[in-house]
């Protein structure tokens with residue numbers, strides 16, 4: 001793999017400069033803050049290229065990835081487009097010998113991820129997923145308290161949940177074909193949190209879904225995402241995990257993750273965490289703030305990998321695990337039976 005002498009030798013570009021969350025601008029700013037050099041923006045929407053030129057005067061702009069790969073000397077490309085385009089755009093850049101960071105979810109199917117990992121290896125470049133939430137204060141706090149301080153003993157189960165009672169919005173995230181389904185947006189973050197806490201191998205996934213309540217009322221009709229998606233994951237160590245993402249749950253859920261161990265339960269939310277334990281027969285509840293987010297560490301790690309050869313934290317292989325769970329959950333829901341996990 002090509003090593004760079006210093007961070008600003010790494011010329012970076014983004015594919016997708018969407019307006020929903022201004023993610024293209026955020027990525028370029030974060031890479032700039034890590035010392036890399038913004039060089040190019042590719043967008044199919046010409047209006048968004050105007051916005052990119054206003055944000056980064058002098059930046060190269062391209063209407064297609066093909067045009068960018070042909071003309072630009074960009075070393076590292078970040079894919080920030082709708083989910084069903086991730087695999088094809090990433091493969092195109094990897095095969096052209098460029099390093100790729102792809103937004104979450106890395107892809108929709110395991111087969112796509114396996115092809116991406118193989119293409120990166122063949123070209124001798126890196127493949128990473130922008131799992132920025134790996135450095136959220138809530139999970140940094142939980143890893144310290146649960147894995148290092150053992151405040152709840154050994155983990156028995158993790159319950160991940162998010163949702164409420166909401167008609168899916170008129171955007172691509174509400175299309176099952178484009179997004180992959182209701183589990184693929186926040187679900188991939190919650191799984192990535194959980195897989196930091198349970199080290200054991202995955203063994204089996206059961207998926208469940210309800211579809212069709214909101215569909216007639218949305219612009220996507222039958223292609224609308226599920227009303228609710230649910231998965232049960234088994235681990236080799238005997239632990240299990242449940243994931244529920246719902247738009248049809250009238251009881252809004254407290255917290256993002258509830259982790260139950262042999263000596264207590266840890267409820268993790270965006271801002272704080274609560275630990276429920278028993279001491280001398282009495283129930284004891286302690287609620288504290290989480291530490292601060294450290295999102296900047298994502299691109300610092302990518303930079304340190306490319307410049308100093310330090311280990312890459314979010315590898316293609318790491319990102320494969322949550323995608324494999326999501327892929328199996330969707331297929332299992334259709335098949336009506338549990339499916340076995342496959343490692344490569």
Ligand SMILES: NC(=O)c1ccc[n+]([C@@H]2O[C@H](COP(=O)([O-])OP(=O)(O)OC[C@H]3O[C@@H](n4cnc5c(N)ncnc54)[C@H](O)[C@@H]3O)[C@@H](O)[C@H]2O)c1
Nearest residue numbers: 016017018019020021023042043044045080081082103104
């Ligand atoms: N990590 C996070 O916290 C986080 C937050 C928000 C979004 N995201 C992810 O970012 C990605 C994009 O989401 P968004 O909210 O920015 O969507 P968006 O709709 O605002 O932007 C997507 C952009 O991609 C462009 N595009 C589509 N196909 C293209 C192609 N072939 N070539 C070039 N441009 C193309 C569209 O024109 C659009 O402007 C998704 O994977 C989403 O899950 C991640």
